[in-house]
Amino acid sequence: MQHFLTTESLTKDQLTNILDTAESFTNVDGRTVKKVPLLRGKTIVNLFFEASTRTRSTFELAAKRLSADILNININASATVKGESLLDTLRNLEAMHVDMFIIRHQDSGAAEFLSRHISPHISVINAGDGRHAHPTQAMLDMYTIRKAKQNFEHLKVAIVGDLLHSRVARSQIHALRTLGANEIRVIAPRTLLPARIENLGVKVFHQIEAGLKDVDVIIMLRLQKERMLGALLPSEHEYFHLFGLTQERLALAAKDAIVMHPGPINRGVEISSEVADGKQSVILEQVSYGIAVRMAIMSMLAGNS
Amino acid sequence: MNINVDELLSSLTQQTQSLLLSLDDPQPLIVGIRTGGIWVAEHLHQALALSKPIGVLDISFYRDDFSRLGLNPEVKPSSIPLDITNEHVILVDDVLHTGRTIRAAMNELFDYGRPASVHLVVLVDRGGRELPIDAKVTGKRIDLPPQQHVKLTGPTPLKLEIITAKT
Structure with missing residues (x-):
């Protein structure tokens, strides 16, 4: 790769x-020195055109634990606001002898665009592009699921919430299918589902009670308040009433079901505090595993294996 | 060519026993390097009735040929079961060749803490060193030309073979 x-x-x-x-x-x-020397002398750039705390900081920590040098570029305060194009910003960074770019951008396809215009020895990692993909998040979710459930073959997985705007959900669905999950369900109001989503091989539910029945893994998606300016939902309160994950609804799933969320969570909108902090929640484990998974991907790219 | 592993192991055990007597702690921490080193370490651990659990090092993240070969796809976790600070460490590998594996293993070991001492025990020293590294205890020294390699297979039974690389 x-x-x-x-x-x-x-x-x-x-x-x-x-x-x-x-x-x-x-x-x-867990060691005294939380570092391995694998990427010593490599320079990695975190190029974030969109706000992010978790993803950016776990990438940064992953790079540092691999002994790479990492540069965080704050785009709001940088040259693109002065009118420089993405490609020009890139050329300038390239001239600084960078080995890897991690990019998040509001436009779908931005990471691929970058990968096609960059010098051949540089690797690109997509940290989220528009509504398209967020593959490292999906991989840390797969890692979390495998940790809890060992394998994918018998699993019923429900993805609940705003699938229309979610790049995370798309990447998860592809990864779950490839890894052989038994059944993938999506649960959302019609206004928050992309057209023809069943073509991805998922079962569609519009009622959370029916959708959660007997599932082993529940993945809640964040209601993206900043993207809710249109008339997609009557109110957050009503959304919670109809689609929020509460303890009562969680009880419909398998007894040992795990609850996941890519964060940041909106308490009382898509998930109740009781569930988010409850013993079936693995939301914080997801964050910890995110570092190891990103270390793996970065070192595999750097070693081109 | 096959070599009698049992003879080598019993000689190794005896020599390691005398090494332990020279330490101020009769219960050192034994650490095997994946994969062959773990098998030899397990044998020593049992034969010498050591009480502390075995440590395991996978040196894939410390190799000096990463930029040429990339990441070993078979990498597995290292595990050092206790705080190694002030412990005497017996580092065990199956075959000592260039010394680069041992260099990597020592670098990794020190990321777990500062041991009181580190002693190297190897089943076979085949010569061909590229670094200033030597074993304290060696089961057997077999000088081989560069195109020949010693390979340990196991874990049961342990077998040593000398293979000639095809050119």
Whole structure:
């Protein structure tokens, strides 16, 4: 692999290899020196055109634990607001002898665009592009699921919430299918589902009670308040009433079901505090695993393996 | 060519036993390097009735040929079961060749803490060193030309073979 842009084109072996490699990185956290020298002397740029705390900081920490030098570019305060194009910004960074770009951008396809216009020795990681993909998030979710459930073959997985705007959900669905999940359900109001989503091989539910029945994994999606300016929903209150994950609804799923959320969570909008902080929630584990999974992907790209 | 592993292991055990007597702590921490080193370490651990659990090092993240070969796809987690600070460490590998694996293993070991001492125990020293590294205890020294390699297979039974690389 030279770039990591989407989970869509990857094989089961490639996905499994990433998860296995991440396993070896998880125990670096527990040592006196929380670092391995793998990417010593490499320079990585975090190029974030969109706000992010978790993803940006876990990428930064992952790079540092691999001993790479990392540069955080704050786009709001940089040259693009002065009218410089994406490509010009890129050329300038390239001239600083960078080895890897991690990019988040509001436009779908931005990471792929970058990968096609960049010098051949540079790797690109997609940290979220528009509504298209967020593959490292999907991989850390797969890692979290595998940790809790060992394998994917018998799993029923429900993805609940705003699938229309969610790049995370798209990447998850591709990864879950490739890894062989038994059944993938999506649960959302009609206004928050993309047209013909069933073509991705998912079962569609408009009622959360029916959708959650007997599932092993529940993935809640964030209601993207900043994208709700249109008339997609009557109110947040009504959304919680109809689609929010409460303890009563969680009880409909399998007894040992896990609850996941890519964060940041809106308490009382898509999930109740009781569930988010409850013992079936693995939301904070997802964050910790995110570092190991990103270390795995970065080192596999740097080693071109 | 096959080599009698049992003879080598019993010689190794005896020599390691005398090494332990020279330490101020009769219960050192034994650490095997994946994969062959773990098998040899397990044998020593049992034969010497050591009480502390075995440590395992996978040196894939510390190799000096990463930029040429990339990441070993078979990498597995390292595990050092206790705080190694002030512990005597017996580092075990199956075959000592260039010394680069041992260099990597020592770098990784020190990321877990500051041991009181580190002693290297190897089943076979095949010569061909590229670094100033030597074993304290060696089961057997077999000088081989560069195109030949010693390979340990196992874990049961442990077998040593000398293979000639095809050119």
